[in-house]
Amino acid sequence: MRAHIPEAALNDYADGLLPPDQTAGVELHLAACDECGAYVRRLRALSVRLSAAPREGEPGRDLWAGVAARIAAAETAEPVTWETAGSVADDDRESVPGVIPLRSRRAPAATVWLQRAAAAAVLFVGGVGVGQRVGAAPVRVVTTPTQTLSPLQAPAATPTAAATDIQRTGSEYVRAMATFASLSDEASPREVAQAREAAMSALYSAAKALTELPGADSSAVELFRTVAEARARAAGPSREAAALGDSTPGVRF
């Protein structure tokens, strides 16, 4: 019974990858073996078809808006440049933009997460207007005014997961504010006010949860107090505005 050339060698031969001596051996075999010869021909035909397959495809919709919105959300959720940041340039080995330079790389991981979560959380105290700046062009986030933030999943399995949830709530809040700003001319003031309230409640919950994480320090408490005050202020003007039927694009928390 005649031995055939192994599949791997036939492939390597078809791909031109065999050293000269083995190539000669295969060709000697192929001269007398129809089966292996046919296999090589089929491999080559397949290779031609595959290399001719189109390498570009057009999605069913324009995906740029989604890309831009996510970049905007990521940008505005990035940690603020604390005035100390300039002095940590030497310590900062992180190459990914948006990571807070660690004041000390010996800081315990849980505390670093809290710092990042806290930094992300404070960004949305500014409210409207933050989301309107994106590079050269303003970004429209395509959502409805009644869309509310998803509440924090309860409870996260680890402090790190909880901090991540909190951080994400922060960036979602910012994005929501951008939406409200862009829709303030079109949507009913009452709907926008209700949505703002819902967003602020989610924010409040996140800030509160931050104070309950292990390792939370007085900065977390101070952050929570700031959010609580902002929420109290927001509750006043938004209800007034809804009653007056006035649009509230300028509400500052």
Place this chain on the structure above:
Amino acid sequence: MEPERPRVPALTVLTPPEPVARSASTPPAPDTGSFEEVYRAHYRRVYALTLRMTCDPGRAEELTQDVFVRVWQTLSSFRGESQLSTWIHTVAVRTTLQHIRAETRREARVMTTDDLSRYAAEAKRAMPDASIDLERAIARLPPGARSVLLLVDVEGYPYEEVAGLLGVTIGTVKSQLHRARRLMMEALER
């Protein structure tokens, strides 16, 4: 060591941080206006790859967006060692492979006949010059074999690079490839 306590800022702090203030060596971030040009120049290549690798149009759209967000985030690390298109494509491959690995851990997804028809229809719409028989045969491959076939035989990556991207040996890449080719020939010649 006591970590630095972040101060709660007033409203005036909430302007976007200048990249140079974060780190002296970070180049200025590209503005999204010119980044849209980068997107427009390369999204079709990325979409074709994600579509074929996932065989799921919805997923492919999400992944395409993921890829460009990732490109935006890491653009400062691109040093021009290759063409920008090559670099973006590598980001696309890595991002898609990560997704596929995560999906495989979560569930062993079986492609139904409906899934296949839906995919074939989308492939035809997205890539009018595609051979539907070929695309269907690719879609029916097991995911590992499919990735290897796409990267080597469609996208033209060398074995070494594919091995690196997949975290396997060259021997594994070749055996997956040979198996994929055999399955393809059987499917196409039926």
